[in-house]
Amino acid sequence: MATGGLAGFNYKELVELQRLGVDVELFITKALPGPYMPPPGIRMTTIRMASVIVHFLASLVCRPILTFSLVLLSLRNKCFQDLLIACHWASMARASRSEWIHCHWGDHKLYIGYFVHRLTGIPLSVTLHGYDLYANPNWTMCEIALRACSKIITISEYNKRLLVQKFGPLGERVQVIRLFTEMIDNPKFLKDVVKILIVGGFQDRKGYDILLKALSRLGREDLHLWIVGYKGPVDVRGLVRELGLQNKVTILGHISDEILKIVYTFSDIFVMPSRIDREGVGEGLPVALMEAMSYEKPIVATQHTGIPELVPDILVPENDIEALAEGLARLADDLPLRQQMGARNRKIVAQQYSKANVAALLATLES
DSSP states (O other): OTTTSOOHHHHHHHHHHHHTTOOOEEEOSSOOOOSSOOOTTOEEEOOOHHHHHHHHHHHHHHSHHHHHHHHHHHHHTTOHHHHHHHHHHHHHHHHTTOOOEEEESSSHHHHHHHHHHHHHOOOEEEEEOSGGGTSOSOHHHHHHHHHHOSEEEESSHHHHHHHHHHHTHHHHTOEEOOOOOOOOSOTTHHHHSEEEEEEOOSOGGGOHHHHHHHHHHHOOTTEEEEEEOOOSSSOHHHHHHHTTOTTTEEEEESOOHHHHHHHHHHOSEEEEOOOOOTTSOOOSOOHHHHHHHHTTOOEEEESOTTHHHHOOSOEEOTTOHHHHHHHHHHHHTOHHHHHHHHHHHHHHHHHHSSTHHHHHHHHHHHO
């Protein structure tokens, strides 16, 4: 997890192992948050330096001959830090009665796994992927660890040939087990559904609860909501779960302008159910509406503050779940109408909300 979260394939593999009833505990050498964090229910252990030193000293006391021989081996091969970590994790592996050690990548993760194996006698295996076959940081230690492995796995026949070239008979022991990907029920689902987009922070005045309730009320399988936004007091993710909309809503979070342009392009309807919030605060004139209209998107919005000055239709009353649902359904069922409204909306933005407004502001300030 050094670059932020687990690799996507590791995460999916863990989920599948859970489904198969395997009890997994992760030992992480470096841990930074990222999009793929360990699935719920899987224990994760990281490095704690105080514990590392304590367990190393305990190993010297309890197993002096074995530990000292491993110290010499690690010093010879310049991986003493891996042995220190292994002494800590060996104690934890024994305490949790671990039955197998499996290492992903043949670099320091494998060296640590090798030392844990030597200290505990727990069987060891490894999956070799890519860079560890080209630029391994310690080929000597890699070979020592591979010889101790009960199973050596790689993900392609090409990788196996590299291992045979590098290690000869040792490479012949390698078993090819390919990675997997989930097979979704409908690979054309993005083409088969109408994609509704909202862009805005998770603020009460954005009306996320009204939008999600309208989507739930429609109960249609041909609608999918994209949410671009992340900051604010409203628990949008919680609302999605509460309404059982996980399969109909994708929260994209905070994205770059470049990615937002792609999202605007491939969305079909833009929605903005703005309202006066509980503290009496309303919108100005949401820039996201202008952006969506510039991409020729039809709009479903509310009769709120200055929005009617920009959007001719479809406008519904604030907090009206039924009217919002009807507006979305009307556009979802009428492609020609979406195209017609989108073309008109682009003209409105070009004529009334262009860069000429900045020149007008400058002229006013200078007059």
